Amino acid sequence: MFNTTDIPKSSRIPKLVEALYAHMPVIESARAKLITESYKATEGQPTITRRAEAFAHILRNIPIIIRDNELIVGSSTIAPRGCQTFPEFSYQWLEDELDTVETRSADPFYIAEETKQELREVHKYWKGKTSSELATSYMAPEAIRAIEHNIFTPGNYFYNGVGHVTVKYEEVLAIGYKGIIDKAQAELDRCQVGDGNYVKKSHFLKAVILSCQAVIEYAERYAELASQMAAECTDPVRKQELLQISQNCSRVPANGATSFYEACQSFWFVQQLLQVESSGHSISPGRFDQYMYPYYKADLDKGIITRESAQELLDCIWVKLNDLNKVRDAASAEGFAGYSLFQNLIVGGQDKDGNDVTNDLSVMCILASMHVHLPMPSLSIRVWNGSPHELLIKAAELTRTGIGLPAYYNDEVIIPALLNRGLTLADAREYNIIGCVEPQKAGKTDGWHDAAFFNMCRPLELVFSNGMDKGELVGIQTGDVTKMTTFEEFYDAYKKQMEYCISLLVNADNAIDVAHAERVPLPFESCMVDDCISRGISVQEGGAIYNFTGPQGFGIANMADSLYAIRKLVYEDKKVSMEEYKEALAWNYDKGLDEQSVKDISEMILKGMQDGGMNVTEDTAKAVFTTVMRLKPTEEQLRRFTEIHHMIDEVPKYGNAIDDVDYFARDVAYTYTRPMQKYHNPRGGQYQAGLYPVSANVPLGGQTGATPDGRYAHTPVADGVSPSAGKDVKGPTAAATSVSRLDHFIVSNGTLFNQKFHPSALAGREGLEKFVSLIQTFFDQKGMHMQFNVVDRETLLDAQKHPEKYSHLVVRVAGYSALFTTLSRSLQDDIIRRTEQGF
Numbered sequence: 001m002f003n004t005t006d007i008p009k010s011s012r013i014p015k016l017v018e019a020l021y022a023h024m025p026v027i028e029s030a031r032a033k034l035i036t037e038s039y040k041a042t043e044g045q046p047t048i049t050r051r052a053e054a055f056a057h058i059l060r061n062i063p064i065i066i067r068d069n070e071l072i073v074g075s076s077t078i079a080p081r082g083c084q085t086f087p088e089f090s091y092q093w094l095e096d097e098l099d100t101v102e103t104r105s106a107d108p109f110y111i112a113e114e115t116k117q118e119l120r121e122v123h124k125y126w127k128g129k130t131s132s133e134l135a136t137s138y139m140a141p142e143a144i145r146a147i148e149h150n151i152f153t154p155g156n157y158f159y160n161g162v163g164h165v166t167v168k169y170e171e172v173l174a175i176g177y178k179g180i181i182d183k184a185q186a187e188l189d190r191c192q193v194g195d196g197n198y199v200k201k202s203h204f205l206k207a208v209i210l211s212c213q214a215v216i217e218y219a220e221r222y223a224e225l226a227s228q229m230a231a232e233c234t235d236p237v238r239k240q241e242l243l244q245i246s247q248n249c250s251r252v253p254a255n256g257a258t259s260f261y262e263a264c265q266s267f268w269f270v271q272q273l274l275q276v277e278s279s280g281h282s283i284s285p286g287r288f289d290q291y292m293y294p295y296y297k298a299d300l301d302k303g304i305i306t307r308e309s310a311q312e313l314l315d316c317i318w319v320k321l322n323d324l325n326k327v328r329d330a331a332s333a334e335g336f337a338g339y340s341l342f343q344n345l346i347v348g349g350q351d352k353d354g355n356d357v358t359n360d361l362s363v364m365c366i367l368a369s370m371h372v373h374l375p376m377p378s379l380s381i382r383v384w385n386g387s388p389h390e391l392l393i394k395a396a397e398l399t400r401t402g403i404g405l406p407a408y409y410n411d412e413v414i415i416p417a418l419l420n421r422g423l424t425l426a427d428a429r430e431y432n433i434i435g436c437v438e439p440q441k442a443g444k445t446d447g448w449h450d451a452a453f454f455n456m457c458r459p460l461e462l463v464f465s466n467g468m469d470k471g472e473l474v475g476i477q478t479g480d481v482t483k484m485t486t487f488e489e490f491y492d493a494y495k496k497q498m499e500y501c502i503s504l505l506v507n508a509d510n511a512i513d514v515a516h517a518e519r520v521p522l523p524f525e526s527c528m529v530d531d532c533i534s535r536g537i538s539v540q541e542g543g544a545i546y547n548f549t550g551p552q553g554f555g556i557a558n559m560a561d562s563l564y565a566i567r568k569l570v571y572e573d574k575k576v577s578m579e580e581y582k583e584a585l586a587w588n589y590d591k592g593l594d595e596q597s598v599k600d601i602s603e604m605i606l607k608g609m610q611d612g613g614m615n616v617t618e619d620t621a622k623a624v625f626t627t628v629m630r631l632k633p634t635e636e637q638l639r640r641f642t643e644i645h646h647m648i649d650e651v652p653k654y655g656n657a658i659d660d661v662d663y664f665a666r667d668v669a670y671t672y673t674r675p676m677q678k679y680h681n682p683r684g685g686q687y688q689a690g691l692y693p694v695s696a697n698v699p700l701g702g703q704t705g706a707t708p709d710g711r712y713a714h715t716p717v718a719d720g721v722s723p724s725a726g727k728d729v730k731g732p733t734a735a736a737t738s739v740s741r742l743d744h745f746i747v748s749n750g751t752l753f754n755q756k757f758h759p760s761a762l763a764g765r766e767g768l769e770k771f772v773s774l775i776q777t778f779f780d781q782k783g784m785h786m787q788f789n790v791v792d793r794e795t796l797l798d799a800q801k802h803p804e805k806y807s808h809l810v811v812r813v814a815g816y817s818a819l820f821t822t823l824s825r826s827l828q829d830d831i832i833r834r835t836e837q838g839f
Contacts, residue, residue, distance in 0.1 A: 002360050004390050009371040010312040015069050016319045020080045025325050027111040028077045029118040031084035034058045036122045052207035052523045055277050056214035064221055072316045073222050073245055074272045083325040086279035090132035090159040091123045093329035106333040106824040131519040132158050138511035143504040149474045150703040152505045154452040155332050157512050163280025164434050167528035168443035170291035172270050173263050176255040177212040180527050184208045187533050201536025207523035216254040223249035260305055263295040264313045275324055277524045282435030284344040286442045289361040314368045321376035335696035337827050338818020342378055342435040349382030352426035356386040366398050369405050375817040380433045384411035392772045399788050400762040404812025407787040410779040414439045417748040436815020437692050437750035437785050444530050446544035451509045452551035453696045456559045457704045457717055459497035464582055471604040476500045482578045487571040498671045506679045509549055513682045517541045547685025550749030553672040554693035557718035560654045560665035561709035568651050576644055585706045587633050588713040590642040596714045602628045648710040655723025657734035662741040673746045690749030692720045695814045698830045716830045720752030725833040732837040740781035752815050756789040761838040787812050796832045
């Protein structure tokens with residue numbers, strides 16, 4: 001049984017939220033300076049030792065703060081929502097953007113002039129020492145070329161830490177870091193100096209012990225600070241709160257938690273400090289309602305806490321999750337817009353024996369998101385045939401608020417998909433979600449989810465250009481499309497371009513993977529992932545039980561509609577010749593060359609001139625640009641391109657429950673998902689495909705020319721497995737039916753299905769019941785995931801015009817939610833364009 005009664009919001013929570021968002025996020029330099037000091041002092045030592053020494057040096061010296069009204073403490077920066085930097089992964093992009101990061105369109109950060117100078121000084125040490133530089137040296141030249149031509153981008157881990165993990169929070173809560181130190185020490189004691197793996201294993205275990213001890217000392221710093229503040233505090237209520245904070249931090253996370261409050265504080269130190277050791281995001285709390293519940297239940301039964309006081313602690317954690325932040329390079333910021341760290345927390349579902357495990361905390365987590373109404377955590381809910389109906393109604397009530405939470409996941413698809421990847425049944429039943437939409441078993445998996453963005457539209461462009469892009473051979477030569485006499489020949493050319501580009505993606509990802517293992521192993525993270533301690537190696541070296549690499553493809557709707565249109569118009573009905581289609585794409589249909597196309601063509605011409613030995617001056621470049629800009633199609637061409645675009649519009653589209661189109665889309669998806677799974681990574685694991693874009697469908701669409709589905713050049717491509725915006729015209733159930741016809745079981749790295757509803761659709765109990773029925777119907781048809789925006793178009797348009805009135809408007813972007821006013825204009829426009837559904 002579980003309690004669904006609402007709990008009032010504490011007056012503390014609005015104060016914490018207001019303080020958190022009072023100022024622009026700030027970049028701080030403390031961590032960068034401290035890690036550089038440590039690395040200079042430990043040169044010549046094993047890398048794993050240097051990592052642990054650096055982590056300890058940071059935790060012993062980084063400034064700490066307890067903010068007003070906080071009950072859960074631990075902050076990585078002095079400024080609310082500030083961020084540290086991580087030069088050991090990469091720094092050149094930040095060096096180049098120090099003077100522009102404050103004014104860029106996506107995720108700007110304030111940075112003081114003094115901080116700029118400190119970072120410039122720090123960066124001098126790291127030249128030639130970063131993981132990104134090593135990764136580049138390992139990559140094949142053709143893979144680097146494909147990245148430069150925007151076929152795919154592995155920038156997530158190329159420039160940053162990996163993250164994308166759920167560790168064994170429950171073990172830290174149970175035995176504390178002293179218990180983990182004891183485990184590592186016992187393993188070390190079993191080692192013999194003559195063992196073949198003694199050299200690596202002994203240094204790794206010592207690094208684990210040092211890292212855990214540093215965390216204990218860090219918590220003790222907070223205990224001391226809270227005690228000092230209590231001594232100076234004149235408010236008796238706050239004084240008592242500070243004394244309790246001091247007591248908590250003196251006990252946890254060194255020891256196992258003895259109360260719900262201690263468990264909350266211990267959880268937070270784990271969550272925060274994983275993101276101090278590395279810049280990897282998507283550090284996901286996972287099944288929070290499960291591992292926290294025993295502490296809640298014990299205290300509730302003893303009368304130590306009430307539901308109200310427990311809810312306040314949860315709400316405080318929810319606020320703290322929004323305090324963590326990360327600065328990315330400008331291009332990546334466009335793809336991850338909204339300052340998101342993708343900290344996914346999931347409720348509901350089954351235990352290892354297949355029993356439903358919904359409890360009070362499952363509901364209270366939903367209430368916390370209602371109370372705090374901020375993007376983090378990225379709340380998710382597991383749905384299966386045994387899910388209590390009232391839990392789904394409570395989740396729907398949260399969806400109705402417009403926050404874009406929770407995301408809904410189907411046990412009936414995800415569990416078999418994970419079994420297919422080698423997980424045991426017990427582990428598969430206990431899955432959680434990482435980051436956006438990626439399933440894994442907590443504490444046993446290094447999933448490398450989000451390993452790259454793969455643009456499925458670009459290989460089709462390579463088919464039309466016979467492998468060429470901007471004057472360079474980027475793909476393979478599959479022949480002249482105008483001489484392809486059957487659709488099968490054309491489709492086969494696309495498959496070959498896809499397979500070749502996927503192989504280059506694998507090369508790039510594996511190069512980055514090796515670089516992380518060599519230069520940035522993470523002993524603190526590794527001590528909380530099985531079987532790193534017993535194997536004596538870090539997660540990055542293959543210490544996890546399950547090892548995957550999961551790059552995500554996107555543009556599936558565009559490619560399904562494009563290939564279907566070509567089959568229909570060119571090869572079946574013969575209404576358009578391939579020459580005409582190719583020409584229409586080159587001219588961007590009836591729109592003509594846009595600014596980006598003019599720039600691309602000019603650069604290709606100038607490169608050809610240089611390659612031919614000509615001297616290209618600034619005047620030459622201007623002349624070429626001006627000439628290209630003046631190019632226009634003839635009136636006759638323009639009329640024909642307009643006709644072709646109208647014909648494409650009339651061709652049936654994915655997203656309308658049309659059997660022929662939908663099952664063709666299923667086959668198109670296989671061009672990405674099937675080749676991917678044949679590859680393996682350096683950690684001994686398998687590649688697995690995902691079909692979701694984060695929000696990269698907008699910036700990477702900006703790098704893609706016109707496509708045969710009628711999409712204009714340099715506009716967003718479709719997000720996830722959703723139909724193209726505006727093309728699903730038969731209502732939400734038809735769209736869901738189409739999406740369910742893809743093979744979700746093979747896409748074990750996750751799929752993403754967005755829908756947008758007008759608020760009136762979810763009005764009243766009847767609206768909620770219809771909404772839950774839609775989800776259950778989609779899941780009965782074997783769809784994997786659904787998420788929703790519940791907001792009307794007029795509100796979003798007004799928020800663009802008057803952002804100051806909508807500072808707390810949260811929307812669903814892709815696999816995460818974000819404050820609407822923090823998004824770039826192009827991403828805001830993409831959300832507005834999505835089809836607005838109703839029942």
